[in-house]
Amino acid sequence: MTPQRLVVVGDSLLDIDLIGRAGRLMPDAPAPVLDELEERPRPGGAGLAAALLAADGHDVTLVTAVAGDEGSGRLTALLEQAGVRVVALHHSGSTPIKRRVRAAAQSLLRLDEGRPGVIGPVTHAALEAIAEADGVLVADYGNGVTSVPELRDALGAVRAPVVWDPHPRGAEPVEGVRLVTPNRDEATGFAAGVARAPEPTGPSRRPRTELAVASEQAATLVEHWQAHAVCVTLGAKGALLSRGEPSPSIIPAPVVDAVDTCGAGDRFATAVLAAMAGGAVTLEAVHQAVTAAAAFVAAGGAAAYGLARPDAGGPGVVERVRAAGGTVVATGGCFDLVHAGHIATLEAARALGDCLVVCLNSDDSVRRLKGSARPLVTQDDRARVLAALECVDEVVVFDEDTPVEAIRELRPDVWAKGGDYAGAELPEAALLREWGGQAVVLPYLSGRSTTRLVESARTQA
Numbered sequence: 001m002t003p004q005r006l007v008v009v010g011d012s013l014l015d016i017d018l019i020g021r022a023g024r025l026m027p028d029a030p031a032p033v034l035d036e037l038e039e040r041p042r043p044g045g046a047g048l049a050a051a052l053l054a055a056d057g058h059d060v061t062l063v064t065a066v067a068g069d070e071g072s073g074r075l076t077a078l079l080e081q082a083g084v085r086v087v088a089l090h091h092s093g094s095t096p097i098k099r100r101v102r103a104a105a106q107s108l109l110r111l112d113e114g115r116p117g118v119i120g121p122v123t124h125a126a127l128e129a130i131a132e133a134d135g136v137l138v139a140d141y142g143n144g145v146t147s148v149p150e151l152r153d154a155l156g157a158v159r160a161p162v163v164w165d166p167h168p169r170g171a172e173p174v175e176g177v178r179l180v181t182p183n184r185d186e187a188t189g190f191a192a193g194v195a196r197a198p199e200p201t202g203p204s205r206r207p208r209t210e211l212a213v214a215s216e217q218a219a220t221l222v223e224h225w226q227a228h229a230v231c232v233t234l235g236a237k238g239a240l241l242s243r244g245e246p247s248p249s250i251i252p253a254p255v256v257d258a259v260d261t262c263g264a265g266d267r268f269a270t271a272v273l274a275a276m277a278g279g280a281v282t283l284e285a286v287h288q289a290v291t292a293a294a295a296f297v298a299a300g301g302a303a304a305y306g307l308a309r310p311d312a313g314g315p316g317v318v319e320r321v322r323a324a325g326g327t328v329v330a331t332g333g334c335f336d337l338v339h340a341g342h343i344a345t346l347e348a349a350r351a352l353g354d355c356l357v358v359c360l361n362s363d364d365s366v367r368r369l370k371g372s373a374r375p376l377v378t379q380d381d382r383a384r385v386l387a388a389l390e391c392v393d394e395v396v397v398f399d400e401d402t403p404v405e406a407i408r409e410l411r412p413d414v415w416a417k418g419g420d421y422a423g424a425e426l427p428e429a430a431l432l433r434e435w436g437g438q439a440v441v442l443p444y445l446s447g448r449s450t451t452r453l454v455e456s457a458r459t460q461a
Contacts, residue, residue, distance in 0.1 A: 004277040005059045007129050009151060010046030010139030010165075012064040013096045013114075014075040017042075017303055022103035034103055042305045043078050044098060046139035049165075049266045051082035051305070053137075056274060061085045061129040065119045065145050071095030087126045089145070093117025096143060102303070105259050105320075116143065122150040130154045135161045135277030137269055138177075142169030161276040164227075165269040166190070175226040179282060181269050182221070184214065187232045191217035194224045211240065211250070218242035229282050233268055233293075235261070241286050249283055251290045256298035257317045257355075257393065263302030268293040317355050317393045318410070327353030330412035331442075332403040334361045335382050336375040341418075343389070348442045349416035350391035357394045357410060358386050359403040368401055407431055415439045 020034030043051045050062040062079060066072045066088035072095045079086050096114030100107050127150070130136060136158055140146045147170070155162060156174040164173040164180045168189050173180050182190060208216075218230045222244040232240045235253075242248035271292035275285035299316060318328055331349045335342055335358070350356040360383055366375040375382070383395045398406040407415060407428060415428050415437060429439040 003057050003059055004134040004274060005061075005132065006053050006273065006277060007061045007063060007133040007136045008046050008050040008053065008139055009063045009130065009136060009145065009155065010049070011096070011141035011143035011145050012047035012050075012062065012066075012075060012079075013044030013098055013141065014071050014078075015042050015044030015048070015302065016040065016097065016099045018099055018101045020101075020103050022108075032103060032108065034101065034108075040303075041074060041078060042302065043075060043082065043084075044302075045096070045141040045143075045266075046145075047075060047079055047084075048263060048302060048305070049137055049139045049270050050084045051079065052267060052270045053274065054083040056270070058274065061087055061133070063087045063089070063126045063129060063145075063151070065089045065091035065143070067091040067093055067095045067117070069094050071097050071114075087123065087129055089119050089122060089126065089148070091117050091119050096141075100262075105303070107260070107262075114143075119144050119148055120150075122148060122154075126151070127154050130158060133158070133160050135273050136163070137273045138162065138164040138173070139266065139269065140165060140167040140170035142167040147171040161273065163269055163273040163276065165265060173225050173227060176228070177225075178228050178276060179272060179285075180221065180225055180227045180230045181233060181265070181272065182230070183233045183265060184235070187214065187217045187221065187230075190224075191220045194220050214240050215242060215246075215248050218248060219244045219246070231272070231286055233265065235264075239268075239286055239290050241283060249286075251283075251286050253290050254294040254387065255390070256294050257320065260301045260303050261297045263305070264293045264297050266302075267296035318357060321353075321355045324354075326355065327414060328355055328357065328410070328412045329353035329414040329416055330357045330359060330407065330410055331416045331418070332359035332361070332398075332406070333418070334366045334370065334375060335386055336366060336370070336377055338382075338385055343391075345416075345418040345442050346386075346389060347391045349414075350393075352414050352416060352440070355393040356391060357396060357412065358392055359406040359410070360386065360395055360397045361403075362397050362399040365399055365401060402427070404428065404431060411435050411437070413437050416442050418442045 017040040018037055020037040022032035022034055024033050026033055046064055050060050054060040062084050076086055093115040099111040101109040138146060152174050162177040164177045166180060166182050168186055214232050218232050218240055219242050221230045222242055229243045238253035239251045240248050268289045272285045272289035275288045321328055329349050329352045363375055363379045379397055383397060386392050387395050396406055415432050417426055426439040432439045
């Protein structure tokens with residue numbers, strides 16, 4: 001990835017998570033009592049977007065309103081620690097602060113504070129940063145920055161890609177932006193305010209699907225905002241990208257196990273901007289952003305900020321299963337041309353616990369084991385196919401001839417291996433016993449194998 005000069009324009013917040021342990025209820029109300037409270041502050045809103053881009057290695061400038069209170073001091077310090085250059089516009093109100101009270105990765109309550117005020121004047125440094133950027137993200141959180149006329153004029157004149165992440169209480173995007181990224185509810189609200197032709201009716205007219213409605217709304221907003229494209233984010237269903245055409249593009253999201261989706265929109269918007277600034281076309285950039293947002297929430301979302309890179313090593317499915325006292329199951333293999341026998345083995349392995357990790361032989365490993373003609377499918381494609389299966393929670397690629405090192409690092413509770421090992425101990429069994437794990441054998445589905453499929457294809461050819 002080549003670092004870019006990126007500018008974020010928008011409303012910054014101070015987000016604070018108050019995390020405690022809930023072990024009992026109040027005697028006078030059906031509400032939990034939280035002990036051992038820990039306070040975790042982080043940048044929020046446009047501030048979180050800027051911090052995420054800086055963590056990706058970009059040169060980031062944040063143009064935002066800063067009040068002269070204690071909250072703004074804490075927020076500015078957090079942004080500077082994240083490597084973000086702050087160009088401050090005076091704010092006569094107070095810093096928006098959002099406090100989430102949380103226990104066991106669940107939010108129980110949110111407490112908001114902050115007073116609106118007058119924003120400005122716009123400085124030369126702000127206008128210069130916008131004009132010279134390789135890409136600009138407008139992160140609107142409805143607190144007034146995107147309504148400042150001088151900033152809107154500057155954003156309308158930018159030749160670099162501009163991505164606009166809108167807010168129901170915020171200003172409309174300026175004309176000509178490269179991409180606007182409302183979520184499903186925001187798109188519904190924005191489109192409702194635009195005059196449209198009445199829908200056709202009739203006895204055979206069926207209710208429209210969610211995708212049909214989102215497609216029409218996106219096309220309406222492309223025209224209304226005069227944007228190059230509108231991307232409606234659909235949460236776990238991915239994203240819908242429209243340039244106003246009747247048949248938009250659908251970008252599916254990877255299946256992830258996530259409870260807290262806070263910050264997913266910011267991760268999506270930052271990833272799509274970085275991709276565009278690096279030269280990606282809009283559809284390619286949205287593909288990258290959907291994947292990045294899924295990885296972000298799978299790793300803990302905004303709540304993981306400051307503990308580890310939220311999309312690169314935070315608490316994954318294995319850690320969450322272990323924290324909940326569940327059973328981690330692992331299996332391994334080449335999985336070159338996934339067939340019904342593989343599926344039966346994987347489904348049986350997943351039934352043994354609460355998550356299934358597949359240790360996958362790399363391309364080099366497969367060549368050493370199977371010969372120079374294999375694999376038929378590259379490791380990236382094999383991993384993608386496996387990860388798409390409902391019974392597979394995670395895929396780990398290893399380069400050795402055996403999965404021993406991958407197993408030692410993962411330390412699963414159960415290692416499930418397919419094949420006929422009747423009366424013999426699995427090679428991995430002794431390793432599993434080191435931490436109290438168990439190796440088990442799962443029978444293959446008779447008559448199914450990749451080698452047989454390859455031989456059959458050659459014969460028929």
